Amino acid sequence: MTMLICEDELQCPPQKDNTTLLQHLSQVTEQRIPKELVPVRFVVSESSASGFKCEFGAISGLSDSGREPIDSIFRFRTRRTENTESFNVVLLVPTGIGAEIGGHAGDAGPLAQMLAEVSDTLILHPNVVNASDLNEIPDKALYVEGSVMSRFMMGTVGLQRIRSNRVLVVIDAHRDNLFINAAVNTVSGARASYGLLCPEVVCLDPPVTLKANFSPSGRAVGRVEELENLCDLLDQRAEQFDAVAVSSVIDVPHEFHQGYFDANGSMVNPWGGVEAMLTHTLSSLYNVPTAHSPMFESREIANMDPGIVDPRMAAEAVSTTFLQCTLKGLQRSPRIITDVNAMNDPGVLTAADVACLVIPDGCLGLPTLAALEHGIIVIAVFENRNLLKNDLSSLAWRPGQFYPVENYWEAVGVIAALRAGIDPRTVRRPLAETRVTRFQGSRIDSGTQTAHCCNSISAVLPFRGVLSA
Missing domain, CATH: 3.40.50 (Rossmann fold)
Structure with missing residues (x-):
């Protein structure tokens, strides 16, 4: 069975009186989803008196891949x-x-x-800060990847400041060398201008496949396929990097490229959701900081003129690789500490x-x-x-x-x-x-009980007097 990452939804009943909300949602989710799915993302999209509409991203095929299982996101x-x-x-x-x-x-x-x-x-x-060529x-x-942020808040990992990371850059083996060259030049620019330590840029062939879509609630989500080649690469290079930047094509309908800019902010960014699904999975599997940036599919799309756009998306309108922001963020992204004893060390948040x-x-x-x-x-x-x-x-x-x-x-x-x-x-x-x-405190009405209480106090008073002396 091949590994893939997909999005699904789940209706949870109202909370039980004897559980916390986290316990309730965790128990229902783990009971109802198929055993072959391993959640990596979770959100309550809507809640009401009738219960909770939940959406989750999950890996399938992990147990058959021979890789180590990952911790439950609900731990x-x-x-x-x-x-x-x-x-x-x-x-x-x-x-x-x-x-x-x-x-x-x-x-x-x-x-x-x-x-x-x-x-x-x-x-x-x-x-929060990724803005294509700006960060x-x-x-x-x-700068903490989303799944690591969740685990940090759940109390299962710590964060340790570092001087710098060795950032492995993985890019699509794009059929047009223009985009490969642009990505390599972006890395070279980072090395020359702010001293990025990049041991290698790897062109992945075949590349990981990302397909963007929307969930029933309207959230940007997607599907990630052909993950094995990327994981095999990271397995082989395990001792050579501290963080991973991935740049790859995201499959979206052609009209989304101009439609997103024309919507003036009313359209949900369609690329970010599936990117988060990939990075949540990679950071969970390898316990290293990860980030993703999209690659243009073709020169036709790269040469589109979006016009003057909403300032909130202007950084995307002027970029060719969208990669620089991830490199700068990953350069000093904190080390992920999973050892419980090490989490008590000074300097670990x-x-x-x-x-x-x-x-x-x-x-x-x-x-x-x-x-x-x-x-x-x-x-x-x-x-x-x-x-x-x-x-x-x-x-x-x-x-x-x-x-x-x-x-x-x-x-x-x-x-x-x-x-x-x-x-x-x-x-x-x-x-x-x-x-x-x-x-209103409870009263002791029984004379016997009152006498017993007074006798107890009298017996204690001399002893207290000795202590005060």
Whole structure:
């Protein structure tokens, strides 16, 4: 059986009273999906009183491939403490959900720079800052692939800062040398201008096949085929790289190329979803940072003039390879630490080091579910509209754990208040009245019990007097 990555959906019933939401969704998913499918992505696309509409990407054929099994994406380790010595923020803008901010071509980059100013470390994923030939990732930020971000929040991996990675670049053996040459020149430019360490550029023949489409909810997803050749290559080069950049053709309907630009942001970026499915799989299999960039199918498409486009997608309109952003991000992407003992080492960030998670409103995936379990503060931003339909305020948050805000300016204010150790609501007006309640303790009415209680206290008092002396 060949390995492939596909997307599917699942209807989960309402949550049971005796389980947490993460436990409930995990149990239902693992019970209902076929055994040969190994999930690598998971999202709740819509929730209501009748249950949860879930979508997941999964690998099939992994057990028959002879490769090591991967951990369940639902594996969760509760953080035992919170490290309050630093204030570290996780910024998430899920790929393929049509987010107003961050849903196109690195258009959440300014947001990342703003949040970095109120964070000691900002942990983000490639979708936030990847802008074709541009990547303005803040110095304080860590570039973390999406599945690694989920595992990090679930408490099963740690992140270790590094000086630099050996980035293996894998490109399609394109039938037109123009695109191969452009990719090689992009790598050479990275080596010459900012010192990228690239041991090799490999032309993969036959290449991995990526086909983009949309899920029932409208999310960008797809199908990945002929994965074996890429995995065989990575198996053979296992000791020669620390990170992997893949550049390959993505099969989309011809009209999507111009239609995406003509839609002025109303069309979900069709390429990002299937890219995420591939990188989730590779990072799960090899525990290294990975990123993908698309390759043009032909000169005809490369020579299309999209005109003046929406600024959010302009970086894509002027690029030939879309590769440079991934190279810059992977150069210093943190090492993935899977050993439980090593996760306790100084300098390794874990879920215990996360102060808050910032997400678009409605986003309910593994990072949000993990934050709910850990007690990590979540800030949900209404202005970053998207396709997901979940009322996050209905979840079982602890007091002071969930902050819905109108925009990212307001999110920065909440973070500043939290860093200062004050309740963000106390700087708003009107200020709510102080809540006063009465707790009525149980009374002991029996005279015998009262006497026994008094005798017990009398017996203890002399002993306490000795201690105080």
